[in-house]
Structures are given as C-alpha cells and as structure tokens.
Amino acid sequence: MKKKFAALMVCLMMFAGVGSAYANGAAPAQPVNESMMESGETAFHVNKFEVLKEFRDELHQINALRAERLGLKKQIVQKQDQILDLTLTARENGDKEALKQAAGVKKQIHTVNAELDALWKKVGNEKKAFKLAIKDGSKEQAQKHIDSAIAIFGEINGKLGQKVGLFDQIIAILS
Secondary structure (H helix, E strand, O other), rough: OOOHHHHHHHHHHHHHHHHHHHHHHOOOOOOOHHHHHEEEEEEHHHHHHHHHHHHHHHHHHHHHHHHHHHHHHHHHHHHHHHHHHHHHHHHOOOOOOHHHHHHHHHHHHHHHHHHHHHHHHHHHHHHHHHHHHHOOOOOOHHHHHHHHHHHHHHHHHHHHHHHHHHHHHHHHHHH
C-alpha cells in the first residue's frame, strides 16, 4: 500500500513539473487599462452603446410592433377561451353542423400558423445577419437587415390580425 502511494506521489510530482515547464513559455497577460477599470466599461460595451444610439428609431419601431403583437396575442387568448366555452356548449347541444364549420375555419388557422413559423424563421435570420453586420462594422448592411426585420414584424402582426379574424368567424359560427 505504501509503495502504491509513493508511486502515485512520484507521478503527480512529475506531471506537475511538466505543466509548470509549459507555463514558462506562455505569453504574458495584457496590461489592464486603468481608465477601463475606473469606468467599468469595456470596448464591447462602448461599441454596443454606439450602435444602439445609431439604431434608436428602428429599435423604437420594433418595440412598438412588439407591443402591438402582444395586444393581438392577448385578444387571441381571450377568443380561444370564449371558443372553448362555445365548443363545449355546442357539443352538449349536439350541434354537429356548427362544429364541422368551425373545424373548417380551424384548418385555415393552421395554414396561418405555418406562415407565421416561416416569418419567425426569417426574422431570426435577419437578426443574425444584423448582428454579423454590426460586428463587421457595415452600417449599411445592418440598416438593410434591421429594416427588413421591421417589415417582417409588420407581416407577423398582419398574420396575427388574420388569426383574430378567423377566431371571430369561429365564434360567430358557434354562437
């Protein structure tokens, strides 16, 4: 047992010595800029701040579209709740014709959802392209991508508006 422990200690010491030998050839660390330490900001934060200042109006447009989208989603949830109650009532009353008509409109909602998925993928690609353009320093390309993203967000809100209209049709059918 003592021999195994001694052999283990010899191996550990040998590997520790090899690690320190490689550490001697490493490049020294970059000195820290004292002004950066005092302000608490790095070059990345300063660059990000400048970019945000340049695209302030576009970011406000995106936030306004987001608020509109959330309002539409709220309407959709309220209408889904109403449809649930109406569907249960129609099933209790045995109104099969209204349920079949509602199912036809629900198929239209499925196509709208598929279109929404495609639009969300487009937005994701535009966001990635925007970030890459900012990283590369190409403000013209970044402007193009953010404008495209704003247009796609508008399309998404339009599709959500269509969805609200389809839910209204279902409510009218089941009422």
